[in-house]
Amino acid sequence: MTILTIVWIALSFFVGFVIYLLPPLSRYLALAIALFSGSYALINFGQSSPLTLQLLDNFGVSLLVDQLSSFFILTNALVTAAVIFYCWNTGKKAFFYAQLIILHGSMNAIFICADFMSVYVALEVIGIASFLLVAYPRTNKSIWVALRYLFVSNVAMLFYLIGTILVYQANHSFSFAGFTNAPPEAIALIIVGLLGKGGVFVSGLWLPLTHSESETPVSAILSGVVVKAGIFPLVRCALMFEEVDSIIRIFGVASALLGVIYAILEQDTKRMLALSTISQLGFILAAPEVGGFYALTHGLVKSSLFLIAGNLPSRQFKELQYKPIYTPLWIALVAASFSISGFPLLSGFGAKVLTMKSLLGWQVIVMNIAALGTAIAFAKFIFLPQGGEKTTKYGFWSAMAILLGGLVVANGVYYEAYTPENVIKPLVTIGLAWPIYFFLIKPIILRLPRMLEQFDHLIGVMSLMLVSLFWMVLA
Amino acid sequence: MKIIAMDVMSTGVIAYYVLIASKDGAFTPILSQLTGDVDPIAYADPVPQAVILTAIVIGFSIQALMLVGVMKLAQDNPTLETHAIEKNYTP
Known part of the structure; x- marks a missing residue:
């Protein structure tokens, strides 16, 4: 297992450079790496105890592979594979695939690292x-x-x-392990760095x-996995230490709410998806214990939504209302939107139930509002007309098969979720969300100021966050 | 201009690492036959120096990348004012 881990982590960087030397093989090599990561993650799920490695003496690199990492690695593998399929016939150069695989490898490295x-x-x-x-x-x-x-x-990062x-x-x-021994300013600095990198x-x-x-394809991989690279160390630390956990939860809730408010009022499809990423990251951080599973489902659903949005006839919701979408594409879009709203039969449901269960008392109300907001925001996608002309290519559908298939299969991870009250709750949420969308959100057009962007x-806001985090750690 | 500012920031961080590593009267951490009454652990801590080397290299490569990007942008925006560039390129 130790050797396998080291070979696996080194191989993706090695192949990243080899792709340069063998451009005709680029797509196949890239795909092989993604599949290798996927199988590694699956092997890992079977391991009962986490694997810890200490390379090179006391000051060297320490690695820790456990269930949490497996979820993130699996997400990474699936999204990368889907993106490669999507780009299969688009004539991207070897350069693109080399960067993609190096990105993939460094994300895997983060998901098993245990030192700063x-x-x-x-x-x-x-x-x-x-x-x-x-x-x-x-x-x-x-x-x-x-x-x-x-x-x-x-x-x-500085x-x-x-x-x-x-x-x-x-x-x-x-x-x-030594995180909390450090002075409060260290904790504040590290958290602000990771929040900035992770987009929370x-x-x-x-x-x-x-x-x-x-x-x-790039926004699919950025939104699907790259932001989670910043989130993962936070989740790790939150699981290890009580006091960090409470701070992370506060930021999770705040982020979930902020992202969803922006997302509801957004008129542009891709921007709406990106804003909803901010809110979904909040969901991951709000319940770090089950963050892995939520990250997996979010990674799959968000990258499929980005790939779909790239194939829609327009980017503005206003125009999309009048332009019918090719029916199979519409079905994929609706399935993904249902999953992210937490509708039963898709794994977004299981993930939402798990998250809601591990919330603390004060979080529950806010997170339920955020879940309602998510359903409202994605009602925009569900109520689009269908029946348009074919706009998609073959590669797109193999990517969709991986992502949406993953969503359905991942459903099995937490099948205990299917109890009557658990099923009714998201239905009520969605049932509430759609009328709100129709009567309140759809008629108004409100442009939120983008000054903060x-x-x-x-940069200024980052420094302000640093100061406030410092006081939060001290308190 | 902002890139230069970022470079100054990263230099500050590097200097801080060196400051933490060094102590008064410490020796360079090279194994040698010391004679006499020198305390065997009075070395400067080599670890921060070693890791900051990585950070310096990374910082340098990022500088280079950004400057290439800025050179490309400068062809169409000779003044390189971020406000003007931002207005042009945000939807």
């Missing part, structure tokens, strides 16, 4: 790889979006780096523009 320094290195690799993917079309606009992303994430050395100073080790709450407002303006404010 390796997480830092992997996060920076992710930043660079996703910069290159976003900038792949090389238009001015995409370069600007990518620059903005890299700048924000690098500043966040904060994180300062926190890391403070942890080291207190413990003489970088491992997660106000420090995550760089996310809508980046995710909505990138190419369709401006470049300067993103």
Whole structure:
């Protein structure tokens, strides 16, 4: 198992560079890596005890593979495979696949890392790889979006780096285990770095523009897994320490609510999906114990929604009302929207039930409102007309098969959820949400100010978050 | 301009790492035959120095990448004012 882990983690980087040397094989190599990761995650689910590795002495890299990592790795593998299928016939160069696989490998690295320094290195690799993917079309606009992303994430990582050395100073080790021994400013710095990178709450407002303006497959992978790379260390720390857990939960709830309010009022499909990512990340953080499963379902559903949205005839909801959608595409869209709203028979339901169960007392009401808001936001997709002309390609459908098939299969993970009261609750939520959508949301057009999304404010808000987090840790 | 500012920030972080690693009167952490009354553990801590090397390399590569991006942008926006660029490229 140890050897398998090391081979697996090294292989994706190795193959990433090999793709450059063998461009004709790029697609096959990339797909093989994604499948390998998927099978590794499945093997891992079978392991009863978590695997810990300490490479190179006391100061070296420490790895920890458990159920939580398996969920994230599986998400990563499925989304990457789907994106590769989607791009199969689009004539992307080997460069694209090489970056994709390096991104995939560094995300796997994060999901098994157990010390701050390796997480830092992997996060920076992710930043660079996703910069290159976003900038792949090389238009001015995409370069600007990518620059903005890299700048924000690098500043966040600098904060994180300062926190890391403070942890080291207190413990003489970088491992997660010494997190709470560190002074409060270290905890605040590390959390603000990860929140910024992961796109949570106000420090995550760089996310809508980046995710909505990138190419369709890139935004699928960004929204499906890359943001979870920032979330994962937070979930790990929250599970290990009580005091961190309470802070993370507060941010989870706040983020869920903020994201959903923006999402309900948004008129653009891709922006709405990106904003709903912010809110779904909140759901993951609000209940860290079951975050893994929620992350899996969200990763699958969000990347399929992004791939579908890229194939819709228009990006504005207003225009989509009058343009019928090709019927099979419409079915896929509705299935994905149902899953994210928590409708039974799809795994979004199981994940929502699990999350709601592990909430603390004060969280329940707010999170139920956020779930209602999610259902309202996705009612926009469900009530679109169908019956249009065929717009999709073959690769799109194999990607959909992986993602939506994964959603149905993942349903089996938590089949105990199917009790009468559990089934009724989401139905009531959806039943409430649709009338609200029809009578309140649909007629009004309210443009929320995007001031906070401006470049300067993103950095400013990050510093404000740092100060407030510092007081929260002290309190 | 902002990229330069970011570079200054990362230099600050690097300097902080070195500060934590160093102590007054500490030796460079190289194994050698010391003679006399030197305390055998009076070395500067090598670990932060080692890891910050990684961070320096990463920071440098990010600088390079961003500057390439900015050069490309500069062809159409010679003044490189972020406000103007932002207005042009946000929907």
